[in-house]
Amino acid sequence: MTQPEGSVRDKKRQPISTTSEWTFELIRSYDREIARIAERYALDTYPNQIEVITAEQMMDAYASVGMPLGYHHWSYGKHFLSTEKNYKRGQMGLAYEIVINSDPCIAYLMEENTMCMQALVIAHACYGHNSFFKGNYLFQTWTDASSIIDYLVFAKQYIMQCEERHGIDAVEDLLDSCHALMNYGVDRYKRPYPISAEEERRRQKEREEHLQQQINDLWRTIPKGASKGGEQDAQRFPSEPQENILYFLEKHAPLLEPWQREIIRIVRKVAQYFYPQRQTQVMNEGWATFWHYTLTNDLYNEGLVTDGFMMEFLQAHTSVIYQPGFDSPYYSGINPYTLGFAMYSDIRRMCENPTDEDRAWFPDIAGSDWLSTLKFAMHSFKDESFILQYLSPKVIRDLKLFSILDDDQKDDLLVPAIHDEPGYKTIRELLAAQYNLGNREPNVQIWSVDRRGDRSLTLRHQQHDRKPLGSSTEEVLKHLHRLWGFDVHLEIWQGDKLVNSQHVPPKNEPEREGEFPRLDLVIPPI
Amino acid sequence: MSYVIDRRLNGKNKSTVNRQRFLRRYRGHIKKAVEEAVSRRSITDMEHGEQISIPGRDIDEPVLHHGRGGRQTIVHPGNKEFSGGDHIPRPQGGGGGGQGSGKASNSGEGMDEFVFQITQEEFLDFMFEDLELPNLVKRHLTGTDTFKTVRAGISSEGNPSRINILRTLRSAHARRIALSGSSRKKLKEAMLELDRLKREEPDNFGDIQALEEEISKLHIRINRVPFLDTFDLKYNLLVKHPNPSSKAVMFCLMDVSGSMTQATKDVAKRFFILLYLFLKRNYDKIEVVFIRHHTSAKEVDEEEFFYSRETGGTIVSSALKMMQEIMAERYPVNEWNIYAAQASDGDNWNDDSPVCRDILINQIMPFVQYFTYVEITPREHQALWFEYEQVAEAFADTFAQQQLVSAGDIYPVFRELFQRRLTT
Numbered sequence: 001m002t003q004p005e006g007s008v009r010d011k012k013r014q015p016i017s018t019t020s021e022w023t024f025e026l027i028r029s030y031d032r033e034i035a036r037i038a039e040r041y042a043l044d045t046y047p048n049q050i051e052v053i054t055a056e057q058m059m060d061a062y063a064s065v066g067m068p069l070g071y072h073h074w075s076y077g078k079h080f081l082s083t084e085k086n087y088k089r090g091q092m093g094l095a096y097e098i099v100i101n102s103d104p105c106i107a108y109l110m111e112e113n114t115m116c117m118q119a120l121v122i123a124h125a126c127y128g129h130n131s132f133f134k135g136n137y138l139f140q141t142w143t144d145a146s147s148i149i150d151y152l153v154f155a156k157q158y159i160m161q162c163e164e165r166h167g168i169d170a171v172e173d174l175l176d177s178c179h180a181l182m183n184y185g186v187d188r189y190k191r192p193y194p195i196s197a198e199e200e201r202r203r204q205k206e207r208e209e210h211l212q213q214q215i216n217d218l219w220r221t222i223p224k225g226a227s228k229g230g231e232q233d234a235q236r237f238p239s240e241p242q243e244n245i246l247y248f249l250e251k252h253a254p255l256l257e258p259w260q261r262e263i264i265r266i267v268r269k270v271a272q273y274f275y276p277q278r279q280t281q282v283m284n285e286g287w288a289t290f291w292h293y294t295l296t297n298d299l300y301n302e303g304l305v306t307d308g309f310m311m312e313f314l315q316a317h318t319s320v321i322y323q324p325g326f327d328s329p330y331y332s333g334i335n336p337y338t339l340g341f342a343m344y345s346d347i348r349r350m351c352e353n354p355t356d357e358d359r360a361w362f363p364d365i366a367g368s369d370w371l372s373t374l375k376f377a378m379h380s381f382k383d384e385s386f387i388l389q390y391l392s393p394k395v396i397r398d399l400k401l402f403s404i405l406d407d408d409q410k411d412d413l414l415v416p417a418i419h420d421e422p423g424y425k426t427i428r429e430l431l432a433a434q435y436n437l438g439n440r441e442p443n444v445q446i447w448s449v450d451r452r453g454d455r456s457l458t459l460r461h462q463q464h465d466r467k468p469l470g471s472s473t474e475e476v477l478k479h480l481h482r483l484w485g486f487d488v489h490l491e492i493w494q495g496d497k498l499v500n501s502q503h504v505p506p507k508n509e510p511e512r513e514g515e516f517p518r519l520d521l522v523i524p525p526i
Numbered sequence: 527m528s529y530v531i532d533r534r535l536n537g538k539n540k541s542t543v544n545r546q547r548f549l550r551r552y553r554g555h556i557k558k559a560v561e562e563a564v565s566r567r568s569i570t571d572m573e574h575g576e577q578i579s580i581p582g583r584d585i586d587e588p589v590l591h592h593g594r595g596g597r598q599t600i601v602h603p604g605n606k607e608f609s610g611g612d613h614i615p616r617p618q619g620g621g622g623g624g625q626g627s628g629k630a631s632n633s634g635e636g637m638d639e640f641v642f643q644i645t646q647e648e649f650l651d652f653m654f655e656d657l658e659l660p661n662l663v664k665r666h667l668t669g670t671d672t673f674k675t676v677r678a679g680i681s682s683e684g685n686p687s688r689i690n691i692l693r694t695l696r697s698a699h700a701r702r703i704a705l706s707g708s709s710r711k712k713l714k715e716a717m718l719e720l721d722r723l724k725r726e727e728p729d730n731f732g733d734i735q736a737l738e739e740e741i742s743k744l745h746i747r748i749n750r751v752p753f754l755d756t757f758d759l760k761y762n763l764l765v766k767h768p769n770p771s772s773k774a775v776m777f778c779l780m781d782v783s784g785s786m787t788q789a790t791k792d793v794a795k796r797f798f799i800l801l802y803l804f805l806k807r808n809y810d811k812i813e814v815v816f817i818r819h820h821t822s823a824k825e826v827d828e829e830e831f832f833y834s835r836e837t838g839g840t841i842v843s844s845a846l847k848m849m850q851e852i853m854a855e856r857y858p859v860n861e862w863n864i865y866a867a868q869a870s871d872g873d874n875w876n877d878d879s880p881v882c883r884d885i886l887i888n889q890i891m892p893f894v895q896y897f898t899y900v901e902i903t904p905r906e907h908q909a910l911w912f913e914y915e916q917v918a919e920a921f922a923d924t925f926a927q928q929q930l931v932s933a934g935d936i937y938p939v940f941r942e943l944f945q946r947r948l949t950t
Contacts, residue, residue, distance in 0.1 A: 024530055024532065027530050028528075028530055031528045031530070035528065047528065047529070048528035048529070049528070049529050049531065050528055050529065050530045050531065051530075051531045051532075051533045052530070052531070052532050052533060052534055053533045053534060053536075054534050057533065057534070057536070059541070060541045063541045063544060072543045072544055072547060073544060073547065074544065074547035074548040074550070074551045075544075075548075075587055076541065076544040077541060077543075077544035077545040077546070077547050077548030077549070078548050078585065078640070080541040080544060080545055080548075081545065081548065081642035081643075082640065082642065084642070084643075085641060085642050085643060088643075104529070108533075111534055126528065168547075168550075172547070172551070176587075179587055180587065180588050180589060181590075182589075183589060183590070184590065323603050323604070324604070325603060325604025325606070326602035326603060326604050326605075327604065327606075328604070331602075331604075334601070334602075334603055338603075399603045399604075400603055400604050400605040400606075401601050401602070401603055401605070402601070402602060402605040402608055403599055403600065403601045403602070404599070404600055404601075404602060405597070405598075405599050406597070406598045406599070406600070406616075407596075407597045407598075408594075408595045408596060408597075409597075411615075411616070412613045412614060412615050412616055413613070413614050413615070413616055414611075414612070414613055414614075415608045415609070415610060415611065415612040415613075415614065416599070416610065416611075417610050418605055418608055418609055418610050419605065420609070420610060422610060423610050427601060430599050430600075430601050431601045433599075434599075434600065434601055440592075441590065441591070441592075442590050442591065442592055444590055463596070464596075465596050465597035465598065466595070466596035466597055467592045467593070467595065467596035467597070467598060468592070468593045468594075468595045468596060469590060469591070469592065469593055470590070470591040470592060470593040471593060472586060472588035472589065472590075472591070473588075473590060475586075475588035476588045476589065476590050479588070
């Protein structure tokens with residue numbers, strides 16, 4: 001913490017408020033002051049919309065996984081029930097804030113919080129997260145903050161209409177299947193069109209008709225002359241493996257109705273909207289934490305808040321960035337707030353007070369202007385590359401990071417590297433890889449469709465370090481089967497060696513009617 | 527620029543629909559849990575919700591994720607004892623030292639039971655689902671002896687006290703406009719003409735006079751249109767809607783003779799409470815009449831009904847007679863839905879049982895919605911049961927009897943008694 005200078009402190013100490021009670025007027029004045037200080041650091045933000053809500057509304061917001069308005073689905077009810085239970089039993093406090101990547105940026109403040117907490121949240125969400133949403137390249141590229149609310153309204157209405165027309169069960173089944181594959185509904189490399197509700201509505205009808213036509217074309221079975229046939233059959237379809245499974249289903253699943261394709265599209269778009277958030281957890285939380293810390297300390301240095309306020313703030317701040325050790329009963333992985341805050345703080349330290357070690361490791365950063373260095377780091381990376389680029393030996397030492405290699409072919413575990421000179425680089429690479437979504441999620445792609453035969457769909461899982469698929473794979477395949485409508489095969493490959501395969505419906509077992517549900521058993525005329 | 531908005535007054539139940547969807551999806555699980563809870567709980571406890579637990583595996587949302595195995599490297603914080611290159615034995619039991627960071631959020635959680643709370647309202651809903659009050663429909667159709675008056679628009683006939691002044695004056699106004707229309711038009715023309723004449727030909731006294739005469743005639747004609755006429759009158763129309771009786775009375779009849787132990791009474795009490803809760807869901811207003819009997823019957827309050835002890839022989843007909851009297855005196859059939867539940871251990875003075883049958887068939891059954899008899903005994907049936915079987919034959923729709931042995935039977939028996947029947 002920057003030391004408060006005694007002289008300034010004594011001269012004029014006129015705190016904005018002295019009690020822990022908040023009022024709307026106080027929230028506005030705190031916000032004004034924080035905005036003024038944020039201006040000093042030239043934090044570029046969307047306009048803020050600060051909404052004060054009750055604990056129950058906060059639980060609602062929780063349950064819809066941070067979407068300000070979501071379509072109806074039982075899984076959100078499940079989240080709500082478990083949040084409610086935990087909260088009522090006092091097993092967990094609610095998050096102090098939820099912030100939504102939209103323009104204007106919506107931040108929720110909870111009624112129960114004290115003035116100090118409200119100020120912390122304003123600094124954290126309205127200036128920290130907000131500037132991250134606006135500044136980070138992933139968000140800039142992949143999401144369109146100005147249209148997300150509109151799109152969610154469209155999605156909610158569309159799904160409601162479908163429920164009216166086709167029944168709640170039909171829609172729920174479809175959504176279940178889509179959610180199972182939601183993480184495989186994102187384009188990782190292609191930049192998607194920005195979504196806009198108006199556009200969506202205008203084109204939805206058109207798309208419906210056009211799409212159905214195309215699919216029928218794909219499945220045309222009228223022979224095109226025997227001589228050409230052989231050559232064409234040899235061609236694999238799709239010609240390239242497809243990683244966006246939901247997209248492929250939306251465009252090519254033979255039996256889906258137009259409204260079903262539209263719902264797949266909605267789930268896909270929502271997944272895409274959350275994709276940058278999943279890739280920037282450490283950076284985003286770290287950035288917000290860094291700024292609430294910096295901004296609040298500035299408030300204190302200017303004499304705008306009391307000592308009591310500061311004590312409460314520090315107490316909250318330290319519990320946010322608390323990192324239990326690996327052997328603690330409370331340990332559940334690395335706390336992204338801790339890691340992110342430590343890294344941003346360390347970048348600032350390296351700029352302002354570089355040591356010889358920093359000069360050796362980060363010659364570009366050591367001694368540079370901290371604000372522009374920090375902003376560059378915020379703008380240009382995602383968790384994986386951010387860690388790879390900026391995790392310094394000092395942070396590794398401070399957090400006492402070490403790695404464990406668990407190889408199921410060995411009898412004991414190995415510690416390949418710890419926080420010492422030979423280990424820094426290894427730790428940094430391993431930790432970065434740990435945040436690589438590509439490593440975290442099994443690499444499963446659509447490989448081919450048997451167009452001339454039984455229309456079965458084949459997927460390939462390329463194993464990484466022999467890591468097997470989890471236990472719910474079969475359930476997911478059933479969902480996939482429901483969407484695709486025909487047999488689904490999953491091949492598991494190690495390098496170029498096929499090691500295993502799974503089938504829905506299972507091979508060499510007579511298929512029992514009704515066991516593997518399909519959305520639609522009526523095959524439309526082609 | 528920031529906007530601060532107070533959203534606290536906005537609806538807080540955004541998740542209600544999702545919660546409902548969840549309950550709907552897992553209703554099978556919840557129903558099972560509710561049924562178990564009903565047999566486990568003390569009956570006085572029925573006014574609470576219930577904690578439902580569903581095996582986590584049934585409720586998981588499957589996703590593709592990595593399972594355990596293969597070569598996994600994980601970075602952990604807080605090293606105390608390890609140095610690079612150390613070999614450490616694999617921790618037993620679920621690999622506590624290792625797995626967890628990335629995948630825990632996907633799959634690790636929720637392996638336990640998923641536990642949540644349902645409200646009392648929901649609890650009772652599940653409990654009484656598929657149950658129906660017998661003959662409720664019938665009463666709705668036939669029990670239309672009471673009416674309530676509701677407003678049904680405007681009519682041109684009615685009672686002077688119901689005059690709708692606004693509508694009346696409005697129609698009078700319209701009539702006046704319509705009837706005096708042509709006269710007023712002529713009047714207007716005449717006035718203009720008069721003005722013109724006075725201005726341009728002030729000496730043309732003949733025409734001016736003629737015009738003035740016409741004008742005064744027109745005035746008289748216009749004024750002759752009455753301000754208010756009888757057919758302007760509008761009245762508020764009130765119509766009578768048949769008001770299905772929504773009052774119910776529940777008679778609890780219990781044997782308190784020496785043969786009834788406290789345990790038996792307890793079982794009976796649970797049955798009565800269940801019936802009471804059930805009725806409460808269907809009727810706005812419920813009264814309960816407690817009649818207990820040994821050789822003679824007495825109307826008592828709840829406390830005395832369940833807890834005071836009596837000894838002596840048993841004459842069931844005394845209670846039935848008393849019930850019949852109270853019905854006749856206080857609960858006219860056209861206003862009240864009458865339900866009765868009788869609990870006994872089956873003992874009765876032998877000669878009394880046929881009397882009971884006669885009272886039931888002739889004086890009680892024609893007037894009640896439903897009469898249930900539960901016999902709480904593990905023993906053989908006695909005369910009373912067999913006499914009641916005849917009643918059941920005569921009133922198959924409105925009379926039911928069942929045997930209860932232990933508290934655990936109460937709910938199943940209750941369900942059986944009030945099972946929703948296919949309408950024939």
